Amino acid sequence: MTTAPAAPTTLPPPDLDRLPELTAALAGCAAEHDRDGSFPSLDFELVHRAGLLTATVAERHGGPGAGLADTVRILRALGAGDPAVALVTAMTLFVHAAQARRPHWPADALADLLDESARRPVLVNALRVEPDLGSPVRGGLPATVARRRGDRWELTGRKIWSTGAEALRWMLVWARTDEPEPRVGSFLVRADSPGITVEPTWDHLGLRASRSDDVLLDAVPVSLDRVTHLGPPGAEGGRDAVAGAWNALGLTALYLGVGRAARAWLIGFLHERTPSALGVPLATLPRFQSAVGEIDTALAGAERLTAALAAAVDAGEPGAAEESAGAKVLGTRAAVEAVQQAVALVGNHGLTRQHPLQRHLRDVLCSRVHTPQDDAVLLAAGRAGLARTAP
Structure with missing residues (x-):
């Protein structure tokens, strides 16, 4: 290649x-x-x-x-x-x-x-998750198989949670070969190739417009040279801490944006809402002022952390890429908590479909399912910390 x-x-x-x-x-x-x-x-x-x-x-x-x-x-x-x-x-x-x-x-x-x-x-995405395997970050081999057929590969399998599936132009399909000793790699597939079907399975609570549908591959032809990182299982491209940082910090920023959108709606609501029993807007009450201050402090701190770490990764600072997983835990928790607190402050208004706050809540909760997930990050951090301080 x-x-x-x-x-x-x-x-x-x-x-x-x-x-x-x-x-x-x-x-x-x-x-x-x-x-x-x-x-x-x-x-x-x-x-x-x-x-x-x-x-x-x-x-x-x-x-x-x-x-x-x-x-x-x-x-x-x-x-x-x-x-x-x-x-x-x-x-x-x-x-x-x-x-x-x-x-x-x-x-x-x-x-x-x-x-x-x-x-x-032109939209591109890596398709890696499968029905039985789940997320490959937890280990295992893909069920999607690449079979050698003369001057090409033929891919057969099913990928789930394929974000943007219906509009992708290129798909990087993670698959294993059918060789006696299987190799694993990412096969570069044009979305208009024969044998590809997008099955509209996405019926999610949040990020509904992402259309993360299933992609079915039935003997999809791929040129022999259009495969990357083809090698033994577990060796695909090696561990790339910088790639992990891009994923962790990029997605954290996305959900901090959701938190900001929820905060903006909350501010408008508190200024406009004037209960008859009070005669003044909710924004004038110390309880709401304090709550908004807490939201602002959490979001601003998480945004600063994410931006600073991203700049440090760009500069190649030692350890910056490795710290990004922990930043995702802190940043996405700040975003989730900000939206949940906004909902709690406004009560039924926050869960009413005519208002966007319920949508922000459903969307921000999706931050918890992206790799790296909190449990894996905290387990790795805890083990590393204990190993450094072992007697």
Whole structure:
């Protein structure tokens, strides 16, 4: 497989000045897409035109080469508008960032990806989770099989929780070969390849518009060179702490954006709500002022931590990437608690469908299911701490 740089395709820099405008535009459509469970295709036109979908493409490939710090800023803004759009965008940004750090795509496939990305929104995601296996981070081999058929592979299997499935252009399908000693790798599959079916199974409490449906693969043909990190189980690409940091801090920023959206609605409600028995807005009462102060303090601290660690990862500071998992625990807990506290403050109004707070609550709870999950992070941190201080 060749990984020579593709012919540069000039891609625009991300227009970070437009982030507040994008947040507002996404927020205007988020309730409708959540209610219908419909994919927000038109919103990705806006994200694309702002240069955000290709922000992390390497400079050597004609991209802006944005780092994790800018990505955190982008995902926090998109998450405040529509976290489903932010999540799909994150998956694409992470793929480009991984290619920027460790080139591994075949040159022709990368050239196709970047050329098309210059003209329209092109969404990419890694499909790894399966019905029986669950998340591969807990170990195990994929049931999806790549069979050698002359000059190509043929992929057969089912992937679940495939974020943005119906709109993906490229799928990085994690599979094992049918060789006597199976190898494992990620197979680069065009979504319009024969044998691919997207089954609309996504019926989730939160992030409904992400359309994280099932993808069925039935003898899907893949060129022999369109597979990356093909090797013995457990050795796929090696452990990449920086990739883990991108995932942890990027997703944390997304959910902190949800927390900010909930906080913004709460502030408006407290200023507008004037119970007849009081004759003054709720915003004038110390109880609500103190609660808002607690929310603000928690969100601001988590945002500072996430942004600082992202900058440290970009700078290559020792230990920064490894600290990102703990930052995800702290940051997502702050986001969840902020939204839960907002709901508790306003009572039934917070759980009424006509208000967005119930949607923010459902969305922010999804932060708990993303890798790395809290139990794994805390177990690893505890074991490491005890090992360092063992007599």
